[in-house]
Amino acid sequence: MLIVTTLIAIVCYMAATAMQWQRLKQNRSDTRNKVLGLGLAGFISHGGAVFLTLHQAEGVNLGFFSVGSLIAWLVAALVLGSSLRQRLDNLFIGVFPMAILALALAALLPGSSQYRAFEGGLLVHILLSILAYSIFTLATLQAILLSRQEAALKQHHTRGLVASLPPLQLMERLLFEMLWVGFILLSLSLLSGMLFVENLFAQHLVHKTVLSIAAWVIYGILLACRHFLGWRGSRATNWTVGGFILLMLGFFGSKLVLELLL
Structure with missing residues (x-):
């Protein structure tokens, strides 16, 4: 499940980034809802991956890459939420690739996990x-x-x-x-x-x-x-x-x- 949610999130984030880049180059506004939809889909899948990475039988996994993925997910949430109030869509070009990198590292390089009890x-x-x-x-x-x-x-x-x-x-x-x-x-x-x-x-x-x-x-x-x-x-x-x-x-x-x- 972790690999599936990670791949879905990465594909959605990549598509949203590419579409937003095209919007910026061509100064278009007609595809904004598609970018937001793809970003939201990536965010939801990213949330599932974060949940699966953090919650382990030993406790909460606070390892380097799992926390990095959580922070990238929160930043994506903040940008998506802010873009509904103000036109900050161009932040997607920086935030979504950062989330892709964090997701990939958390899934492929578990590193040295640190577990905390609740x-x-x-x-x-x-x-x-x-x-x-x-x-x-x-x-x-x-x-x-x-x-x-x-x-x-x-x-x-x-x-x-x-x-x-x-x-x-x-x-x-x-x-x-x-x-x-x-x-x-x-x-x-x-x-x-x-x-x-x-x-x-x-x-x-x-x-x-x-x-x-x-x-x-x-x-x-x-x-x-x-x-x-x-x-x-x-x-x-x-x-x-x-x-x-x-x-x-x-x-x-x-x-x-x-x-x-x-």
Whole structure:
């Protein structure tokens, strides 16, 4: 069943990506519902694959690739949901291939699995961490698109990708909405870690904890400076990407070293 759901999701995501790419090149809008339908079908099948990967007899599988697939699934959910409210369809071109890669790795390379029993507090901490990371992944993609849009407008290149994006002010507002949601989730994640993780600064957790706190500080400074100093444009993009790099190293770096290299 895992292979079947994975293959269905990959085929649907690939078809949706190709169709969206054609929409972008030809500036068409008549195939939008088909792209959304294919993306939704891929998302549903991806969800089935994630469920089969995570739920094992030994507990919840929190291995490197299974968590990566879960995060890709959540990011796809966020983009699909957001695209119903705002025209953010071009994010599909980045998100769906990322989901395909995560699905394939989770199915073909199980790696070193880490199982957790269903402990309420600890699983709350893990869930909050994964949700925060997913939001910041989407915010980073949004920041890169915003930077591309701003540069193109300055050079008076308003065709292709830029022409299909919402207005610059709306893109910027959506970015900071995502950052606020991610920041709140990351704050709750750190707080729940202090409450439910036995030793947050143990040897195997210290790098993750320090890098996550550093990312939290960067996002906090960015949001504060946005509110009080009006930060925007390339400065906001650079700080968003910088915070995400730290968060990625903290979230995946330690898992990569502990599970796949050691």
